[in-house]
Amino acid sequence: MQSFTGVGVSPGRIVGSVRQMPKAVSEPPAGEKLASSTTAEDAAVTLRAAAKAVQAELKQRSVSATGAGKSVLEATALMAADPMLIKGAVKLITNNDTSAERAIWESAASVAEMLHNLGGYMAERATDVLDVRARIVAELRGVPAPGIPASDEPFILVADDLAPADTATLNPAVVLALVTSGGGPQSHTAIIARALGLPAVVAAVGVESIADGSAVYVDGAAGSITLDPDADQVAAAEAWAANAATLAVFDGEGVTADGHLVPLLANVGGAADAVKAAAAGAQGVGLLRTEFCFLDRDEEPTLDEQVTAYRGVFDAFPGKKVVVRTLDAGADKPLPFLTDASEPNPALGVRGYRTDFTSPGVLKRQLAAIATAAEGTEADVWVMAPMISTAEEAGDFAGMCREAGLKTPGVMVEVPSAALTSETILGLVDFASLGTNDLTQYAMAADRQLGPLAALNTPWQPAVLKLIQLTVAGSVAEGNNKPVGVCGEAAADPALAVVLVGLGVNTLSMTARALAAVAAVLAKVTLPEAQRLAGIALSAPSALEARARVRAELPVLDELGL
Amino acid sequence: MSERTATIASRVGLHARPAAIFAEAVGALPVEVTIALEGDPADDAMDASSILSLMSLGAANGQVVVLRAEGDGADEALESLVKILETDLDAE
Incomplete structure (x- = not known):
């Protein structure tokens, strides 16, 4: 029985047949002439x-x-x-x-x-x-057309990596699971898989050699792919399918076994997302990505366009918290009117809050639009800036929010310097939200998109957990119980969610698909247990060990197939 | 040479779906048809069966375009095309 191992990024156990994604079409060499036999x-x-x-x-x-x-x-x-x-x-x-x-x-x-x-x-x-x-x-x-294969038969898609554009043509009714030889836990493949609720394994070396039509077993939690599945694996896939129905329902209250409340919020990218998240029981929005309003545009959207877009989200959560992240352009999200595509090192460049240094005005107008949209809605609107590196920046942002009439300013903690100075920062703003994807890439100095660095690029890294612990400690030292949440992909991993709660994180925000699974696992753990597991993860010598040791203490994960 | 003018009725102008419908209709005709914005020289007229040409022409709602064709059936062909352009194709 041949098998392959990668990084499991979205849980689920499934048996199906493989379709390889055709390779991208290579450029014909410049100056290539007609063959002499052809007129x-x-x-x-x-x-x-x-x-x-x-x-x-x-x-x-x-x-x-x-x-x-x-x-x-x-x-x-x-x-x-x-x-x-x-x-x-x-x-x-x-x-x-x-x-x-x-x-x-x-x-x-x-x-x-x-x-x-x-x-x-x-x-x-x-x-x-x-x-x-x-x-x-x-x-x-005479080779297959590029892109996701068209098929009426359900299949397991095997590819190098998926691009954002592939999402549009990915039909979740036909694609059973995603397996890639490249990519990491924060790659687009992983994000797409979690959003669609598809089991997925990334960075699985050698899977490109699996023949089309081969039957395989994929375990998206364990990160394994096995050729010619045996009876046990077929049974495991059937058990998962039965369990999946119960894991799809969230009753709308995140709470540990001993009654410690952990509000479970949703990450959304627009009004349609927000309506779905509210229907899935999300207790609010922990991250509203406002880029949807700006991407694919040559010019800044008008105040009215922005107000309409934001209000659609606020209206889906009356009486609930909605945390709006101001425009996060740059690096992998370039915008022609804001960012410079020729930067040698865009992840370390003018991105997030920093675009206000080079293009002042856009942020101010966005804050005005958010304030206008918030008027007359019942949502409790909070606002945070991405890529804050210093307390001074946090203070400047809070000032801009107050000027715009927004009363709850906060910051994203994704640059390690912000985690290290969270006490000072939280003295100037009302809350912090940890963006674990970028925090991991910056703490580990490992590009999120690079497959070979997948092992470094996981929020299970004890160093990343330490930064989260320091951020919480900063809030405690500041003394006013200012909330610290997590809104990265880390919160969607049920085992890691337990560790985050143990580290003292107050709220978890994730793709709406993950709410039920995270709630189901939290409900089985007490706060002191979560704190003990956090200690185990912090002291592990590697991310792999941290994950393995914590998972070994959480038998509920295996019972649920998570 | 036959020549007709038409006012673009589609609200989005002559691109996206309206351009696709129009280009397809031109392609099905037995004659070659060119299109230009009113006032532009006939030499700058573009192939009306090319959706890419239509898109680069960028005719907006309310703008007037000139259609030209030659040979047998040119008049009837242009008549049918004018009707298409003067319908709001995006509304259907």
């Missing part, structure tokens, strides 16, 4: 046929699609055989003897550039042209 006329005919085939395939897919996806597919289908695109390529074939692959590559590049220069909506369509180009080149080469 320019033949190459042009072949290219037109390939374009028509791609068009037919996209059109076919648009028939079964609905809503926005349908019109995008229809428009993309037209682009595939567009005269502007094809004529440009045929000209290169005829005049320069360029190979069909290279010709379509260059023709699409210039069309994409033209669209990009038009800006706005057109610039967004440039991506569609490049997608069409990759499909035509794949067709010409």
Whole structure:
């Protein structure tokens, strides 16, 4: 029985057959000429046929699609055989003897550039042209089209890593689980999997060799993939399916076995998310990402647009807390009007709160929009700034909030310096929220997106737990019981959630999908037990050991398949 | 050479879905049709069957465009296309 081991990032036990995600289409070499056996006329005919085939395939897919996806597919289908695109390529074939692959590559590049220069909506369509180009080149080469395979049969998707754009085409009704050879616990694959509630294992070396159609068993908690599952594994998958139904229900109160309350909040990215989170029983919003309002735009959204967007979220949580994080642009979330894409080291660059240094005004206007949106709603609106590094910054931000009429300012603790100075910082603001994804990447000096660093890049690192402990200690020393929450992916891991509670964290905010599982495990543990487990994790020599030792003390995890 | 003008009725202008519908209709015709913004020289007119050309033309709601075609059936073809442009395609 052959098996592979990676990092389990989203729990679940499942048996299914594998589909490999085709590799990204590589660029045909610059200057690639027609093969001597091919005439320019033949190459042009072949290219037109390939374009028509791609068009037919996209059109076919648009028939079964609905809503926005349908019109995008229809428009993309037209682009595939567009005269502007094809004529440009045929000209290169005829005049320069360029190979069909290279010709379509260059023709699409210039069309994409033209669209990009038009800006706005057109610039967004440039991506569609490049997608069409990759499909035509794949067709010409006779290899599978890039992207998630289209299939009516459910399958386990195996890939190098998933990009944010793949989310749009990932159908959770067909994809049973995600397995990647690259990526880490904070990679997009992990985030997508948790949001969709799909079992997932990342950084599993060797899985690219699994043949399409192979039957495998995936355990998203243990991080294992096994070929040709045995009867026990099939039974485990069936037990999980039965359990999953009970783990999907959260009764709306996070509490330990001995009655210690731990409000469980949701991370949301817009009004639609917020409505779903409220329906899932979330006790409020611990992180409202406001980037949704700003991404894919060339210009800052207007006050009215922002007010409408925020109010949609506030209205979903009357009488509950909603923590708004101000714009967190930069690094992996660039914005043309705010951030400089040419920074050599964007994770350490002008991002988060720091964009206020280089583009003052955007934050001030956003705070005004939040204040306006908060008026007349019943939500208890708190506001926090991302990437705060010093107490001085925290104080400046609190001042801006007060000026805007927002009464509960706070900060994200994701830079280690903020964790180390939390006592001073909490003297100036009303609360702190730990962003464990970035806190981990900065504490460990390990890029979140790099597969080879996955082992370093986990919030189970004792050093990260120590920083969380110090942040809580700072709050205690400050003396006014100012709350410290966690709003990173760490809070969604039920075992780690217990450790966080033991470290003294007051609230946990996570993807709404994880609420029920975290609540189920917390309900089985007393506060003194959680504190003991936190001690075990803090003193472990490695993240792997910390996780293993804590999990060994929590038999409930295995019973629930978490 | 036949020539017709049309006022763009779709609220989003001539891109996204309206452009797709229009380009597809042009592609199904037996004649080649060009499109230009009113007042632009005929030499700058673009292939009306290309959705990418239509998108780069960027005709907004209320703007007037000029359609041109030559040969048998050109008049009828342009007539049918004017009707499409003067319908709010985004509303359907």
